[in-house]
Amino acid sequence: MNAIKVIILICIGAVFEPYGLASERSDFQQQLLVKYDANKDGRLDSIEREKIRYDKLNPKRTERRRPERRQFRYPDPIIAKFDMDEDNKLNEQEFSQARQWVDRRFKEINNEYDLNKDGRLNTIERAAIAKEVESGKFKTMDWLMKYITRPPSRSGGRNRDMREEPREKARLKVFIKSDVNQDGLLSQSELDSARADLKKKDR
Structure with a gap:
């Protein structure tokens, strides 16, 4: 049961x-x-x-999920300068402000070191910037300044550091030697002296 x-x-x-x-x-x-x-x-x-x-x-x-578009990321010193909400990245507004600041500083630095005012930096002018970079003057812009000190290669790229080439090293020595007052800039007389020495070396 x-x-x-x-x-x-x-x-x-x-x-x-x-x-x-x-x-x-x-x-x-x-x-x-x-x-x-x-x-x-x-x-x-x-x-x-x-x-x-x-x-x-x-x-x-x-x-289907679209892959997120990878946004250019500025180096940490720039992030720290413009990251207002402290999330370790730049939102659209912060990124825009950083870009404007970098563009403005880039133009200011070019104008400052373009001694002959021809609109571009020649070897001696780039050497002046290279010296300032090595002394630590451009801490926030150091990453950009190292890029500026690279001259165009024959192929049109910027893949060589002018300070690593024997010919450019020799030119840098001429600049340092001509900078009598050691202020990192060439006065007109110092510039004339540097040009004269370079002409002798190029013969």
């Missing part, structure tokens, strides 16, 4: 089990059923599950 009762209870549980599981389904599972349960039997058969796997592997164009 007890065995019969147990069997009856098991049968009742088996009948009502799907309803219990259905009530415990998550919202995500319910969404899958709505979308993929084609025969509306309240469960996903093998064909419907295969359709889910296929859709996951082949998302529609509208559902």
Whole structure:
């Protein structure tokens, strides 16, 4: 008799089990059923599950995530100067302010060291900047100044540091020798002296 009762209870549980599981389904599972349960039997058969796997592997164009565009990151000294909200990165407004400041400083420095005012930095003028960089004058702009001290290569690129080339090293020595008052700049007389020495070396 007890065995019969147990069997009856098991049968009742088996009948009502799907309803219990259905009530415990998550919202995500319910969404899958709505979308993929084609025969509306309240469960996903093998064909419907295969359709889910296929859709996951082949998302529609509208559902694909676009890769985030990588934004140029200024060196840490620039970040620290303009990072107002202290999140270690520049938002759109901070980035715009940093760019304007860098552009302005770049023009100011070029104007300061372009002694002959021809609109570009020659070897001697770049050497003056190189000397200032080595002395630590441009701490915030150091990364940019090292770029400025690289002259254009014959191919048009900027992949050589003029201070590493023998010919340019010799020119730098001429500049240092001509800078009599050691102020990092060449006066007109010092510039004339440097040019005269360079002409002798180029012969």
